[in-house]
Amino acid sequence: MPFLPLSQVRHLRDELQDTKAEISTWGCEGYGDNIKQWSDSCDEDVGAVVRVTSAEEAAIVVRFATRHQIPLAVRGGGYSTSGSSTARGGIVLDLAKLRRVRIDPEARVVVAEGGALWADIDVAAAQHGLAVVGSTLSHIGAAGATLGGGYGWLTGQYGLAIDNLRWAKVVLADGSIVIASETSHPDLFWALRGAGQEFGVAVELGFRAHPQRNAVFAGTLLFPPEKLSVVVDFANRFETQTDGKQGLWFGFTVAPAMTQCCILVVVFYNGDQERAEQFFAPLLQAEPIANTAGMIPYDSLNGILNTTDTLHRRGSDTEVNISYPLDVAMGPRKSMLGSNVTLPLDLAFVQSVYDEFNGMITNCPQTRDSRLLFELLPNAQIMRVPDDATAFANRGPYYNVSCLFRWYDADLDVQLRLWQASLLGRIEETAGIKRPGYQGPRRGTGIYANYAGHDASSKILFGDNFPRLQELKKKYDPHNTFDKWHRIRPLVNNRE
Ligand SMILES: Cc1cc2nc3c(=O)[nH]c(=O)nc-3n(C[C@H](O)[C@H](O)[C@H](O)COP(=O)(O)OP(=O)(O)OC[C@H]3O[C@@H](n4cnc5c(N)ncnc54)[C@H](O)[C@@H]3O)c2cc1C
Numbered sequence: 001m002p003f004l005p006l007s008q009v010r011h012l013r014d015e016l017q018d019t020k021a022e023i024s025t026w027g028c029e030g031y032g033d034n035i036k037q038w039s040d041s042c043d044e045d046v047g048a049v050v051r052v053t054s055a056e057e058a059a060i061v062v063r064f065a066t067r068h069q070i071p072l073a074v075r076g077g078g079y080s081t082s083g084s085s086t087a088r089g090g091i092v093l094d095l096a097k098l099r100r101v102r103i104d105p106e107a108r109v110v111v112a113e114g115g116a117l118w119a120d121i122d123v124a125a126a127q128h129g130l131a132v133v134g135s136t137l138s139h140i141g142a143a144g145a146t147l148g149g150g151y152g153w154l155t156g157q158y159g160l161a162i163d164n165l166r167w168a169k170v171v172l173a174d175g176s177i178v179i180a181s182e183t184s185h186p187d188l189f190w191a192l193r194g195a196g197q198e199f200g201v202a203v204e205l206g207f208r209a210h211p212q213r214n215a216v217f218a219g220t221l222l223f224p225p226e227k228l229s230v231v232v233d234f235a236n237r238f239e240t241q242t243d244g245k246q247g248l249w250f251g252f253t254v255a256p257a258m259t260q261c262c263i264l265v266v267v268f269y270n271g272d273q274e275r276a277e278q279f280f281a282p283l284l285q286a287e288p289i290a291n292t293a294g295m296i297p298y299d300s301l302n303g304i305l306n307t308t309d310t311l312h313r314r315g316s317d318t319e320v321n322i323s324y325p326l327d328v329a330m331g332p333r334k335s336m337l338g339s340n341v342t343l344p345l346d347l348a349f350v351q352s353v354y355d356e357f358n359g360m361i362t363n364c365p366q367t368r369d370s371r372l373l374f375e376l377l378p379n380a381q382i383m384r385v386p387d388d389a390t391a392f393a394n395r396g397p398y399y400n401v402s403c404l405f406r407w408y409d410a411d412l413d414v415q416l417r418l419w420q421a422s423l424l425g426r427i428e429e430t431a432g433i434k435r436p437g438y439q440g441p442r443r444g445t446g447i448y449a450n451y452a453g454h455d456a457s458s459k460i461l462f463g464d465n466f467p468r469l470q471e472l473k474k475k476y477d478p479h480n481t482f483d484k485w486h487r488i489r490p491l492v493n494n495r496e
Contacts, residue, residue, distance in 0.1 A: 004070060015064055026047075045088065050094065072090055128209075168206070217277075249374065357372050
Protein backbone atom coordinates (compact mmCIF):
# COMPACT_ATOMS: atom_id res chain seq x y z
CA MET A 1 0.00 0.00 0.00
CA PRO A 2 1.56 3.35 -0.99
CA PHE A 3 2.02 5.98 1.73
CA LEU A 4 -0.59 8.73 1.74
CA PRO A 5 0.78 11.27 -0.79
CA LEU A 6 1.29 14.87 0.34
CA SER A 7 -1.18 16.08 -2.26
CA GLN A 8 -3.90 14.03 -0.58
CA VAL A 9 -2.94 15.27 2.86
CA ARG A 10 -3.32 18.82 1.50
CA HIS A 11 -6.65 17.90 -0.03
CA LEU A 12 -7.84 16.44 3.30
CA ARG A 13 -6.71 19.59 5.13
CA ASP A 14 -8.74 21.65 2.65
CA GLU A 15 -11.84 19.56 3.29
CA LEU A 16 -11.43 19.96 7.04
CA GLN A 17 -10.63 23.66 7.02
CA ASP A 18 -12.95 25.72 9.23
CA THR A 19 -13.48 22.69 11.46
CA LYS A 20 -11.83 21.92 14.80
CA ALA A 21 -10.34 18.64 13.59
CA GLU A 22 -6.59 18.29 14.15
CA ILE A 23 -4.46 16.59 11.51
CA SER A 24 -1.12 15.16 12.48
CA THR A 25 1.29 13.85 9.86
CA TRP A 26 4.85 12.56 9.88
CA GLY A 27 7.18 15.39 10.94
CA CYS A 28 4.47 17.32 12.83
CA GLU A 29 5.07 18.01 16.50
CA GLY A 30 3.33 15.32 18.53
CA TYR A 31 3.08 12.86 15.62
CA GLY A 32 5.06 10.24 17.56
CA ASP A 33 2.61 10.43 20.46
CA ASN A 34 -0.40 10.46 18.19
CA ILE A 35 0.41 7.13 16.57
CA LYS A 36 0.98 5.40 19.91
CA GLN A 37 -1.29 2.44 20.59
CA TRP A 38 -1.75 0.57 23.86
CA SER A 39 0.51 -2.17 22.53
CA ASP A 40 3.91 -1.19 21.11
CA SER A 41 3.53 -3.95 18.54
CA CYS A 42 0.70 -1.94 16.95
CA ASP A 43 2.57 1.36 16.56
CA GLU A 44 2.67 2.03 12.82
CA ASP A 45 3.68 4.99 10.71
CA VAL A 46 0.47 6.33 9.27
CA GLY A 47 -0.26 8.92 6.59
CA ALA A 48 -2.35 11.07 8.91
CA VAL A 49 -3.99 10.94 12.31
CA VAL A 50 -7.16 13.01 12.30
CA ARG A 51 -8.55 13.82 15.71
CA VAL A 52 -12.15 14.87 15.16
CA THR A 53 -14.48 16.75 17.48
CA SER A 54 -17.86 16.00 15.90
CA ALA A 55 -19.82 13.45 13.89
CA GLU A 56 -19.75 15.81 10.90
CA GLU A 57 -15.94 15.99 10.95
CA ALA A 58 -15.77 12.20 11.20
CA ALA A 59 -18.08 12.00 8.18
CA ILE A 60 -15.76 14.22 6.11
CA VAL A 61 -12.82 11.94 6.89
CA VAL A 62 -14.70 8.72 6.14
CA ARG A 63 -16.10 10.07 2.86
CA PHE A 64 -12.61 11.20 1.85
CA ALA A 65 -11.09 7.79 2.63
CA THR A 66 -13.81 5.92 0.75
CA ARG A 67 -13.69 8.21 -2.28
CA HIS A 68 -9.90 7.96 -2.59
CA GLN A 69 -9.68 4.31 -1.45
CA ILE A 70 -7.32 5.20 1.37
CA PRO A 71 -6.89 2.63 4.15
CA LEU A 72 -8.82 3.90 7.16
CA ALA A 73 -8.75 2.82 10.79
CA VAL A 74 -10.98 4.08 13.58
CA ARG A 75 -9.37 4.46 16.98
CA GLY A 76 -11.35 4.59 20.22
CA GLY A 77 -9.49 3.55 23.35
CA GLY A 78 -6.60 2.09 21.33
CA TYR A 79 -6.64 -1.27 23.16
CA SER A 80 -6.60 -3.48 20.08
CA THR A 81 -3.54 -5.72 20.11
CA SER A 82 -4.06 -6.87 16.53
CA GLY A 83 -3.52 -3.49 14.89
CA SER A 84 -7.19 -3.02 14.02
CA SER A 85 -7.17 0.63 15.09
CA THR A 86 -4.20 1.74 13.05
CA ALA A 87 -3.58 1.91 9.29
CA ARG A 88 -0.05 1.75 7.97
CA GLY A 89 0.36 4.63 5.52
CA GLY A 90 -3.35 5.43 5.71
CA ILE A 91 -5.63 7.55 7.89
CA VAL A 92 -6.37 6.98 11.55
CA LEU A 93 -9.65 8.55 12.60
CA ASP A 94 -8.98 9.25 16.27
CA LEU A 95 -12.04 9.68 18.51
CA ALA A 96 -10.10 10.77 21.62
CA LYS A 97 -11.90 14.12 21.65
CA LEU A 98 -15.35 12.61 21.40
CA ARG A 99 -15.75 11.57 25.01
CA ARG A 100 -18.75 13.46 26.29
CA VAL A 101 -21.39 11.54 28.23
CA ARG A 102 -24.98 12.69 28.81
CA ILE A 103 -27.40 11.09 31.22
CA ASP A 104 -31.18 11.08 31.09
CA PRO A 105 -31.96 9.89 34.63
CA GLU A 106 -35.72 9.77 34.06
CA ALA A 107 -35.49 7.57 30.99
CA ARG A 108 -32.46 5.74 32.45
CA VAL A 109 -30.45 6.28 29.31
CA VAL A 110 -26.74 7.02 29.06
CA VAL A 111 -25.60 8.65 25.83
CA ALA A 112 -21.87 8.38 25.19
CA GLU A 113 -19.83 9.74 22.32
CA GLY A 114 -17.87 7.27 20.23
CA GLY A 115 -14.50 7.91 21.89
CA ALA A 116 -15.76 7.69 25.49
CA LEU A 117 -13.97 5.26 27.75
CA TRP A 118 -15.89 3.13 30.22
CA ALA A 119 -14.42 5.29 32.99
CA ASP A 120 -16.18 8.34 31.53
CA ILE A 121 -19.49 6.48 31.49
CA ASP A 122 -19.16 4.78 34.88
CA VAL A 123 -18.38 8.05 36.66
CA ALA A 124 -21.07 10.05 34.86
CA ALA A 125 -23.78 7.41 35.40
CA ALA A 126 -22.87 6.99 39.08
CA GLN A 127 -23.67 10.64 39.68
CA HIS A 128 -27.31 9.66 39.02
CA GLY A 129 -27.20 6.34 40.87
CA LEU A 130 -27.07 4.46 37.55
CA ALA A 131 -24.74 1.97 35.88
CA VAL A 132 -24.42 0.30 32.48
CA VAL A 133 -22.91 -3.03 31.51
CA GLY A 134 -19.33 -2.00 30.74
CA SER A 135 -15.95 -3.71 30.46
CA THR A 136 -13.96 -4.84 33.45
CA LEU A 137 -11.16 -2.49 32.41
CA SER A 138 -12.38 1.08 32.51
CA HIS A 139 -9.73 2.55 30.20
CA ILE A 140 -11.05 0.57 27.24
CA GLY A 141 -13.08 2.39 24.61
CA ALA A 142 -16.80 1.87 25.26
CA ALA A 143 -17.73 1.76 21.57
CA GLY A 144 -14.87 -0.58 20.65
CA ALA A 145 -15.95 -3.05 23.33
CA THR A 146 -19.69 -2.69 22.72
CA LEU A 147 -19.64 -3.12 18.95
CA GLY A 148 -18.02 -6.54 19.42
CA GLY A 149 -20.33 -7.60 22.30
CA GLY A 150 -19.20 -6.16 25.63
CA TYR A 151 -18.85 -8.34 28.74
CA GLY A 152 -18.72 -6.78 32.19
CA TRP A 153 -19.35 -7.51 35.85
CA LEU A 154 -23.05 -6.66 35.40
CA THR A 155 -23.43 -9.19 32.57
CA GLY A 156 -24.85 -11.77 34.97
CA GLN A 157 -27.75 -9.44 35.72
CA TYR A 158 -28.29 -7.60 32.45
CA GLY A 159 -26.50 -9.45 29.63
CA LEU A 160 -23.94 -7.95 27.28
CA ALA A 161 -23.38 -4.27 26.49
CA ILE A 162 -25.06 -4.85 23.10
CA ASP A 163 -28.12 -6.28 24.86
CA ASN A 164 -28.44 -2.90 26.54
CA LEU A 165 -27.75 -0.79 23.46
CA ARG A 166 -30.83 1.18 22.44
CA TRP A 167 -29.45 2.97 19.45
CA ALA A 168 -26.24 4.15 17.82
CA LYS A 169 -25.48 7.15 15.64
CA VAL A 170 -23.21 5.90 12.89
CA VAL A 171 -21.11 7.41 10.12
CA LEU A 172 -21.40 5.05 7.16
CA ALA A 173 -18.76 4.44 4.49
CA ASP A 174 -20.34 7.00 2.14
CA GLY A 175 -20.13 9.67 4.85
CA SER A 176 -23.84 9.71 5.66
CA ILE A 177 -24.84 9.85 9.32
CA VAL A 178 -27.68 7.57 10.40
CA ILE A 179 -29.36 6.39 13.56
CA ALA A 180 -29.53 2.61 13.90
CA SER A 181 -32.07 1.14 16.30
CA GLU A 182 -34.87 -1.44 16.38
CA THR A 183 -36.98 0.96 14.32
CA SER A 184 -34.43 2.86 12.21
CA HIS A 185 -32.16 0.81 9.92
CA PRO A 186 -32.90 -2.30 12.01
CA ASP A 187 -30.70 -4.46 9.76
CA LEU A 188 -27.73 -2.19 10.44
CA PHE A 189 -28.58 -2.24 14.16
CA TRP A 190 -28.50 -6.05 14.01
CA ALA A 191 -25.02 -5.99 12.45
CA LEU A 192 -23.69 -3.33 14.81
CA ARG A 193 -24.43 -5.56 17.79
CA GLY A 194 -21.53 -7.96 17.49
CA ALA A 195 -19.76 -6.92 14.28
CA GLY A 196 -20.15 -3.15 14.45
CA GLN A 197 -16.50 -2.30 13.80
CA GLU A 198 -16.99 -3.56 10.22
CA PHE A 199 -19.94 -1.28 9.45
CA GLY A 200 -19.13 2.31 10.33
CA VAL A 201 -17.99 4.75 12.97
CA ALA A 202 -20.23 4.80 16.02
CA VAL A 203 -20.11 8.45 16.99
CA GLU A 204 -22.77 8.17 19.69
CA LEU A 205 -24.29 5.25 21.58
CA GLY A 206 -27.43 5.19 23.71
CA PHE A 207 -27.27 2.63 26.53
CA ARG A 208 -30.01 1.38 28.83
CA ALA A 209 -28.84 2.14 32.38
CA HIS A 210 -29.78 0.33 35.59
CA PRO A 211 -30.21 1.60 39.15
CA GLN A 212 -26.95 1.15 41.05
CA ARG A 213 -26.94 3.13 44.26
CA ASN A 214 -25.31 0.49 46.43
CA ALA A 215 -21.59 -0.13 46.68
CA VAL A 216 -20.32 -3.49 45.42
CA PHE A 217 -18.00 -6.11 46.87
CA ALA A 218 -14.96 -6.63 44.66
CA GLY A 219 -11.22 -7.07 44.64
CA THR A 220 -8.37 -9.42 43.91
CA LEU A 221 -6.98 -12.36 45.87
CA LEU A 222 -3.63 -14.02 45.30
CA PHE A 223 -2.95 -17.65 46.16
CA PRO A 224 0.17 -19.78 45.91
CA PRO A 225 -0.03 -22.50 43.21
CA GLU A 226 -0.61 -25.18 45.86
CA LYS A 227 -4.10 -23.73 46.42
CA LEU A 228 -5.24 -24.46 42.87
CA SER A 229 -7.59 -27.25 43.95
CA VAL A 230 -9.45 -24.91 46.34
CA VAL A 231 -9.97 -22.37 43.57
CA VAL A 232 -11.01 -24.91 40.92
CA ASP A 233 -13.36 -26.54 43.41
CA PHE A 234 -15.03 -23.22 44.10
CA ALA A 235 -15.18 -22.37 40.38
CA ASN A 236 -16.89 -25.67 39.66
CA ARG A 237 -19.67 -24.83 42.11
CA PHE A 238 -20.05 -21.25 40.86
CA GLU A 239 -22.56 -22.07 38.13
CA THR A 240 -25.06 -23.67 40.49
CA GLN A 241 -24.63 -21.12 43.27
CA THR A 242 -24.76 -17.83 41.41
CA ASP A 243 -28.00 -15.86 41.16
CA GLY A 244 -26.46 -13.60 38.50
CA LYS A 245 -25.12 -10.97 40.88
CA GLN A 246 -21.64 -12.46 41.15
CA GLY A 247 -18.59 -12.78 38.97
CA LEU A 248 -15.50 -14.92 39.44
CA TRP A 249 -12.35 -14.67 37.39
CA PHE A 250 -9.34 -16.74 38.17
CA GLY A 251 -6.09 -17.53 36.46
CA PHE A 252 -2.37 -17.04 36.53
CA THR A 253 0.02 -14.14 36.70
CA VAL A 254 3.32 -13.26 38.36
CA ALA A 255 2.94 -10.97 41.36
CA PRO A 256 5.61 -8.33 41.99
CA ALA A 257 8.63 -9.79 43.83
CA MET A 258 7.72 -13.35 42.76
CA THR A 259 9.49 -15.41 40.14
CA GLN A 260 6.78 -17.94 39.39
CA CYS A 261 3.08 -17.63 38.63
CA CYS A 262 0.58 -17.43 41.42
CA ILE A 263 -3.18 -17.77 41.20
CA LEU A 264 -5.02 -14.51 40.67
CA VAL A 265 -8.69 -14.47 41.65
CA VAL A 266 -11.02 -11.54 41.01
CA VAL A 267 -14.29 -11.56 42.93
CA PHE A 268 -17.41 -9.48 42.38
CA TYR A 269 -20.74 -9.39 44.20
CA ASN A 270 -23.41 -6.78 43.56
CA GLY A 271 -24.74 -6.73 47.10
CA ASP A 272 -23.77 -6.23 50.71
CA GLN A 273 -20.56 -7.34 52.36
CA GLU A 274 -22.08 -9.97 54.60
CA ARG A 275 -23.71 -11.89 51.77
CA ALA A 276 -20.65 -11.44 49.58
CA GLU A 277 -18.38 -12.86 52.24
CA GLN A 278 -20.72 -15.79 52.70
CA PHE A 279 -20.75 -16.47 48.98
CA PHE A 280 -16.98 -16.31 48.61
CA ALA A 281 -16.20 -17.82 52.04
CA PRO A 282 -14.33 -20.89 50.71
CA LEU A 283 -11.89 -18.56 48.94
CA LEU A 284 -11.67 -15.84 51.57
CA GLN A 285 -10.97 -18.45 54.25
CA ALA A 286 -8.33 -20.24 52.19
CA GLU A 287 -5.59 -17.89 53.38
CA PRO A 288 -4.83 -15.83 50.30
CA ILE A 289 -1.36 -14.25 50.32
CA ALA A 290 -2.95 -10.96 49.30
CA ASN A 291 -6.55 -9.80 49.49
CA THR A 292 -7.92 -6.44 48.33
CA ALA A 293 -11.60 -7.48 48.36
CA GLY A 294 -13.99 -5.10 50.05
CA MET A 295 -16.86 -2.71 49.43
CA ILE A 296 -16.19 -0.09 46.74
CA PRO A 297 -18.37 2.36 44.83
CA TYR A 298 -19.51 1.00 41.47
CA ASP A 299 -17.61 3.66 39.52
CA SER A 300 -14.31 2.34 40.94
CA LEU A 301 -15.12 -1.29 40.16
CA ASN A 302 -13.91 -1.35 36.57
CA GLY A 303 -10.65 0.28 37.62
CA ILE A 304 -9.46 -2.61 39.78
CA LEU A 305 -7.69 -4.29 36.87
CA ASN A 306 -6.40 -1.14 35.16
CA THR A 307 -2.69 -1.04 34.60
CA THR A 308 -0.57 1.06 32.29
CA ASP A 309 -2.88 2.87 29.97
CA THR A 310 -3.19 5.30 27.14
CA LEU A 311 -4.77 8.13 29.05
CA HIS A 312 -1.75 10.39 29.15
CA ARG A 313 -2.22 11.17 25.49
CA ARG A 314 -5.96 11.58 25.63
CA GLY A 315 -6.49 14.58 27.90
CA SER A 316 -9.82 14.68 29.65
CA ASP A 317 -12.11 16.32 27.16
CA THR A 318 -15.34 15.32 28.79
CA GLU A 319 -18.23 16.98 30.54
CA VAL A 320 -17.50 14.89 33.59
CA ASN A 321 -14.62 16.25 35.57
CA ILE A 322 -12.46 13.18 36.04
CA SER A 323 -8.78 13.33 36.84
CA TYR A 324 -6.85 10.35 35.62
CA PRO A 325 -3.54 8.95 36.79
CA LEU A 326 -0.73 10.05 34.53
CA ASP A 327 0.85 6.87 33.23
CA VAL A 328 3.81 7.55 31.02
CA ALA A 329 4.78 4.10 29.79
CA MET A 330 2.67 2.73 26.93
CA GLY A 331 4.49 -0.46 26.00
CA PRO A 332 5.40 -3.18 25.94
CA ARG A 333 4.29 -5.43 23.07
CA LYS A 334 1.04 -7.22 23.81
CA SER A 335 -1.28 -9.83 22.41
CA MET A 336 -4.78 -10.65 23.61
CA LEU A 337 -6.37 -13.95 22.63
CA GLY A 338 -9.43 -15.83 23.81
CA SER A 339 -10.87 -19.31 24.11
CA ASN A 340 -13.73 -20.94 26.02
CA VAL A 341 -14.35 -23.55 28.71
CA THR A 342 -17.37 -25.27 30.17
CA LEU A 343 -17.77 -26.28 33.81
CA PRO A 344 -16.83 -28.42 35.65
CA LEU A 345 -13.12 -27.99 35.01
CA ASP A 346 -10.82 -30.92 35.52
CA LEU A 347 -8.16 -30.06 38.10
CA ALA A 348 -5.41 -31.94 36.24
CA PHE A 349 -6.23 -29.98 33.09
CA VAL A 350 -6.12 -26.60 34.89
CA GLN A 351 -2.86 -27.67 36.53
CA SER A 352 -1.43 -28.45 33.09
CA VAL A 353 -2.42 -24.97 31.87
CA TYR A 354 -0.69 -23.50 34.92
CA ASP A 355 2.44 -25.57 34.23
CA GLU A 356 2.60 -24.53 30.58
CA PHE A 357 1.96 -20.86 31.31
CA ASN A 358 4.39 -20.79 34.21
CA GLY A 359 6.96 -22.61 32.09
CA MET A 360 6.85 -19.88 29.46
CA ILE A 361 7.28 -17.15 32.03
CA THR A 362 10.18 -18.81 33.78
CA ASN A 363 11.91 -19.57 30.45
CA CYS A 364 11.30 -16.08 29.08
CA PRO A 365 11.26 -13.64 32.01
CA GLN A 366 10.38 -10.64 29.84
CA THR A 367 6.85 -12.12 29.58
CA ARG A 368 6.34 -11.99 33.35
CA ASP A 369 3.55 -9.38 33.16
CA SER A 370 1.38 -11.72 31.09
CA ARG A 371 -1.80 -13.22 32.50
CA LEU A 372 -4.36 -15.87 31.72
CA LEU A 373 -7.89 -15.73 33.11
CA PHE A 374 -10.91 -18.04 33.22
CA GLU A 375 -13.74 -15.50 33.17
CA LEU A 376 -16.81 -16.88 34.93
CA LEU A 377 -19.59 -14.37 34.38
CA PRO A 378 -23.08 -15.89 34.77
CA ASN A 379 -24.30 -16.53 31.23
CA ALA A 380 -28.07 -17.02 31.60
CA GLN A 381 -28.88 -13.45 30.52
CA ILE A 382 -26.57 -13.75 27.51
CA MET A 383 -28.26 -16.97 26.41
CA ARG A 384 -31.75 -15.52 26.88
CA VAL A 385 -31.21 -13.63 23.60
CA PRO A 386 -31.59 -15.84 20.50
CA ASP A 387 -28.44 -16.41 18.42
CA ASP A 388 -29.92 -14.74 15.35
CA ALA A 389 -31.29 -11.68 17.21
CA THR A 390 -27.94 -9.89 16.88
CA ALA A 391 -24.77 -10.50 14.87
CA PHE A 392 -22.94 -11.52 18.06
CA ALA A 393 -22.27 -15.24 17.85
CA ASN A 394 -20.90 -16.24 21.24
CA ARG A 395 -24.05 -16.97 23.24
CA GLY A 396 -23.51 -20.39 24.72
CA PRO A 397 -23.28 -22.32 27.99
CA TYR A 398 -19.55 -21.68 28.30
CA TYR A 399 -17.17 -19.04 29.62
CA ASN A 400 -14.48 -16.92 28.01
CA VAL A 401 -10.84 -17.52 28.71
CA SER A 402 -8.60 -14.53 28.00
CA CYS A 403 -4.86 -14.55 27.69
CA LEU A 404 -2.87 -11.34 27.58
CA PHE A 405 0.80 -11.71 26.70
CA ARG A 406 3.26 -8.87 27.28
CA TRP A 407 6.86 -8.83 26.09
CA TYR A 408 9.51 -6.39 24.87
CA ASP A 409 11.58 -7.95 22.12
CA ALA A 410 10.07 -7.61 18.61
CA ASP A 411 12.01 -10.70 17.53
CA LEU A 412 9.71 -12.75 19.76
CA ASP A 413 6.47 -11.55 18.10
CA VAL A 414 5.90 -14.57 15.90
CA GLN A 415 7.07 -17.18 18.37
CA LEU A 416 5.00 -15.87 21.27
CA ARG A 417 1.84 -15.43 19.22
CA LEU A 418 2.16 -18.98 17.91
CA TRP A 419 2.69 -20.28 21.40
CA GLN A 420 -0.29 -18.30 22.69
CA ALA A 421 -2.51 -19.63 19.90
CA SER A 422 -1.41 -23.17 20.62
CA LEU A 423 -2.15 -22.85 24.37
CA LEU A 424 -5.57 -21.28 23.79
CA GLY A 425 -6.37 -23.87 21.12
CA ARG A 426 -5.50 -26.64 23.56
CA ILE A 427 -7.78 -25.10 26.20
CA GLU A 428 -10.72 -25.06 23.78
CA GLU A 429 -10.08 -28.55 22.46
CA THR A 430 -9.68 -30.03 25.95
CA ALA A 431 -12.18 -28.11 28.07
CA GLY A 432 -14.30 -26.05 25.67
CA ILE A 433 -17.15 -26.76 23.32
CA LYS A 434 -14.85 -28.16 20.63
CA ARG A 435 -13.65 -31.02 22.82
CA PRO A 436 -14.46 -34.53 21.68
CA GLY A 437 -17.52 -35.84 23.48
CA TYR A 438 -18.95 -32.42 24.37
CA GLN A 439 -22.63 -33.11 25.08
CA GLY A 440 -23.95 -29.63 25.88
CA PRO A 441 -26.16 -27.47 23.68
CA ARG A 442 -24.60 -26.41 20.37
CA ARG A 443 -24.93 -22.69 20.69
CA GLY A 444 -22.51 -20.03 19.53
CA THR A 445 -19.06 -20.29 18.06
CA GLY A 446 -17.19 -20.19 21.36
CA ILE A 447 -15.01 -17.27 20.26
CA TYR A 448 -15.52 -13.74 21.50
CA ALA A 449 -14.62 -11.61 18.47
CA ASN A 450 -13.07 -8.89 20.66
CA TYR A 451 -10.62 -11.49 22.00
CA ALA A 452 -9.96 -13.11 18.65
CA GLY A 453 -6.58 -11.57 17.90
CA HIS A 454 -4.70 -11.74 14.62
CA ASP A 455 -5.90 -13.54 11.52
CA ALA A 456 -9.16 -14.92 12.90
CA SER A 457 -11.55 -16.15 10.22
CA SER A 458 -14.70 -14.01 10.26
CA LYS A 459 -16.65 -16.97 8.88
CA ILE A 460 -15.74 -19.03 11.94
CA LEU A 461 -16.20 -16.11 14.34
CA PHE A 462 -19.74 -15.36 13.21
CA GLY A 463 -20.93 -18.85 12.33
CA ASP A 464 -24.55 -18.93 11.15
CA ASN A 465 -24.73 -15.12 11.21
CA PHE A 466 -21.89 -14.75 8.72
CA PRO A 467 -23.90 -14.89 5.45
CA ARG A 468 -26.25 -12.14 6.62
CA LEU A 469 -23.28 -10.02 7.66
CA GLN A 470 -21.82 -10.36 4.18
CA GLU A 471 -25.10 -9.26 2.62
CA LEU A 472 -25.29 -6.26 4.92
CA LYS A 473 -21.68 -5.43 4.24
CA LYS A 474 -22.57 -5.22 0.56
CA LYS A 475 -25.42 -2.86 1.41
CA TYR A 476 -23.65 -0.59 3.91
CA ASP A 477 -19.94 -0.84 3.07
CA PRO A 478 -19.62 -2.24 -0.46
CA HIS A 479 -16.06 -0.97 -0.96
CA ASN A 480 -14.88 -2.32 2.38
CA THR A 481 -13.83 0.98 3.92
CA PHE A 482 -14.09 -0.61 7.37
CA ASP A 483 -11.92 -3.69 7.03
CA LYS A 484 -9.41 -3.47 9.85
CA TRP A 485 -11.19 -5.59 12.47
CA HIS A 486 -12.16 -9.08 11.25
CA ARG A 487 -12.46 -8.40 7.52
CA ILE A 488 -15.96 -9.39 6.54
CA ARG A 489 -15.94 -9.28 2.75
CA PRO A 490 -19.09 -7.90 1.11
CA LEU A 491 -21.10 -10.49 -0.77
CA VAL A 492 -20.23 -10.25 -4.48
CA ASN A 493 -22.87 -11.63 -6.87
CA ASN A 494 -24.11 -13.92 -4.13
CA ARG A 495 -20.62 -15.34 -3.72
CA GLU A 496 -18.11 -14.70 -0.96
C1 LIG B 1 -6.52 -5.96 28.73
C2 LIG B 1 -7.85 -6.09 28.04
C3 LIG B 1 -9.00 -6.27 28.79
C4 LIG B 1 -10.24 -6.41 28.17
N1 LIG B 1 -11.36 -6.57 28.93
C5 LIG B 1 -12.56 -6.67 28.32
C6 LIG B 1 -13.76 -6.82 29.08
O1 LIG B 1 -13.77 -6.82 30.31
N2 LIG B 1 -14.93 -6.95 28.42
C7 LIG B 1 -14.99 -6.93 27.05
O2 LIG B 1 -16.08 -7.06 26.51
N3 LIG B 1 -13.88 -6.77 26.32
C8 LIG B 1 -12.68 -6.64 26.91
N4 LIG B 1 -11.56 -6.49 26.15
C9 LIG B 1 -11.67 -6.46 24.69
C10 LIG B 1 -12.02 -5.04 24.25
O3 LIG B 1 -13.41 -4.88 24.40
C11 LIG B 1 -11.64 -4.83 22.78
O4 LIG B 1 -10.25 -4.94 22.66
C12 LIG B 1 -12.14 -3.49 22.27
O5 LIG B 1 -12.23 -3.55 20.87
C13 LIG B 1 -11.22 -2.34 22.64
O6 LIG B 1 -11.78 -1.13 22.22
P1 LIG B 1 -10.90 0.20 22.18
O7 LIG B 1 -11.75 1.28 21.64
O8 LIG B 1 -10.22 0.41 23.49
O9 LIG B 1 -9.74 -0.19 21.17
P2 LIG B 1 -9.34 0.34 19.73
O10 LIG B 1 -8.02 -0.30 19.47
O11 LIG B 1 -9.40 1.81 19.64
O12 LIG B 1 -10.46 -0.26 18.81
C14 LIG B 1 -10.67 -1.65 18.67
C15 LIG B 1 -11.55 -1.89 17.44
O13 LIG B 1 -12.79 -1.20 17.61
C16 LIG B 1 -12.95 -0.23 16.58
N5 LIG B 1 -13.60 0.96 17.16
C17 LIG B 1 -13.27 1.61 18.30
N6 LIG B 1 -14.13 2.62 18.51
C18 LIG B 1 -15.00 2.60 17.48
C19 LIG B 1 -16.12 3.40 17.13
N7 LIG B 1 -16.53 4.40 17.90
N8 LIG B 1 -16.79 3.10 15.99
C20 LIG B 1 -16.40 2.07 15.20
N9 LIG B 1 -15.35 1.28 15.48
C21 LIG B 1 -14.66 1.55 16.61
C22 LIG B 1 -11.57 0.04 16.05
O14 LIG B 1 -11.60 0.50 14.73
C23 LIG B 1 -10.93 -1.33 16.18
O15 LIG B 1 -11.31 -2.15 15.11
C24 LIG B 1 -10.31 -6.35 26.75
C25 LIG B 1 -9.16 -6.15 26.00
C26 LIG B 1 -7.94 -6.01 26.62
C27 LIG B 1 -6.71 -5.79 25.78
